[in-house]
Amino acid sequence: MINVGFIGAGEIAWTHAAALAEVPEARLVVVTDALAEKAGNLAHKYGAKTAVDLDELLRFPGLDFVYILTPPAVHAQQIIAVAQAGLPMLCEKPLTMTLEEADQAISAAKQARVPVMTGLTHRYHPLAARAKELLENGELGDFVAAWSHRLTSLDVQPGSWLSSRALGGGMALQYALHDLDWECWLGGDVAQISAQEAHTNPRIDIEDNLWALLQFRNGGSGSVGVSWSAQHSHTERGLIGSRGNLRIINQKRLVGRTSEGKNLEIDLGDDYDWFDVFVRESRDAISQLSHAEPFRISVEDGRNALEISLAVQRAAITHQLVPLPLKVMPEWEKNA
Numbered sequence: 001m002i003n004v005g006f007i008g009a010g011e012i013a014w015t016h017a018a019a020l021a022e023v024p025e026a027r028l029v030v031v032t033d034a035l036a037e038k039a040g041n042l043a044h045k046y047g048a049k050t051a052v053d054l055d056e057l058l059r060f061p062g063l064d065f066v067y068i069l070t071p072p073a074v075h076a077q078q079i080i081a082v083a084q085a086g087l088p089m090l091c092e093k094p095l096t097m098t099l100e101e102a103d104q105a106i107s108a109a110k111q112a113r114v115p116v117m118t119g120l121t122h123r124y125h126p127l128a129a130r131a132k133e134l135l136e137n138g139e140l141g142d143f144v145a146a147w148s149h150r151l152t153s154l155d156v157q158p159g160s161w162l163s164s165r166a167l168g169g170g171m172a173l174q175y176a177l178h179d180l181d182w183e184c185w186l187g188g189d190v191a192q193i194s195a196q197e198a199h200t201n202p203r204i205d206i207e208d209n210l211w212a213l214l215q216f217r218n219g220g221s222g223s224v225g226v227s228w229s230a231q232h233s234h235t236e237r238g239l240i241g242s243r244g245n246l247r248i249i250n251q252k253r254l255v256g257r258t259s260e261g262k263n264l265e266i267d268l269g270d271d272y273d274w275f276d277v278f279v280r281e282s283r284d285a286i287s288q289l290s291h292a293e294p295f296r297i298s299v300e301d302g303r304n305a306l307e308i309s310l311a312v313q314r315a316a317i318t319h320q321l322v323p324l325p326l327k328v329m330p331e332w333e334k335n336a
């Protein structure tokens with residue numbers, strides 16, 4: 001049995017707790033949150049204990065695995081603390097707010113020889129994963145282009161960390177990161193990025209629409225368009241290969257065709273519940289940990305998704321084409 005502790009008892013923690021309850025080899029044993037009442041409510045529901053703070057949680061007897069489920073501005077310091085306690089962890093996306101923080105967190109984990117998984121949840125969607133398989137097994141030929149459009153209406157609360165670019169990273173780090181990660185998973189390294197954003201909600205300080213174009217090093221293209229101001233929700237992802245193409249419609253149905261004339265069709269049904277990806281994510285994390293195998297989504301994958309998202313953010317703010325990799329500013333240069 002893997003004993004799991006949660007740092008953070010907010011919205012995503014409730015989803016992870018319900019998902020973890022579907023994994024018989026694991027159980028939630030301890031929860032901490034900056035707001036004790038929130039930790040208490042979640043712990044009570046799942047028969048876990050509470051810890052007053054991170055230090056107490058890390059001393060919890062028999063703890064095997066930690067989920068970091070807090071806002072991104074505190075991820076780096078929490079990854080470092082969990083690593084120094086010698087515990088493996090799953091950290092929600094975005095891994096950190098900056099590449100400098102990501103590198104500090106990665107180096108602490110490496111020094112402590114502690115594995116870190118990043119919560120790039122969308123890779124666990126069965127149709128997103130099937131697209132990757134079809135590309136890898138050659139059925140679609142070489143990568144040519146991918147697109148991902150997720151349009152929804154989201155009531156971002158004014159004053160919340162999500163509504164602040166400094167605390168949440170805006171749409172690039174909070175939302176488009178998943179779409180960018182999926183495309184980079186398929187297309188590989190990105191050479192350069194252009195992007196534009198729009199701000200239609202006067203109640204919040206950040207953009208609520210973001211559109212980006214990616215040029216991959218292999219010559220392929222990617223586009224990502226996300227909206228939090230769309231009254232008519234719509235999601236579509238697509239992939240074009242040199243020998244076939246496919247679309248994933250509303251995360252429920254995959255359709256496509258190969259140049260050999262094979263039709264591709266998978267229907268998850270209208271009742272398919274996105275909660276499934278969280279169950280798959282926890283099941284995989286627990287299985288890899290139990291078998292002492294490396295996590296399938298590494299901390300480096302988390303850093304890569306962060307870097308692409310930061311590049312999109314920079315391109316949207318500066319209206320400039322942003323080349324990759326991004327330059328990490330050394331400490332001495334920052335302080336100069």
Ligand SMILES: NC(=O)c1ccc[n+]([C@@H]2O[C@H](COP(=O)([O-])OP(=O)(O)OC[C@H]3O[C@@H](n4cnc5c(N)ncnc54)[C@H](O)[C@@H]3O)[C@@H](O)[C@H]2O)c1
Nearest residue numbers: 008009010011012033034035069070072074092093094121
């Ligand atoms: N993978 C996904 O699809 C997905 C979906 C939603 C959110 N997320 C990520 O999950 C993380 C949390 O998001 P959320 O929606 O649950 O936020 P939230 O605001 O609902 O919850 C965050 C919780 O962390 C607590 N907290 C804040 N600072 C803390 C600290 N220093 N120590 C302990 N607790 C602290 C808050 O009190 C709050 O209860 C974010 O990084 C977000 O990007 C991922």
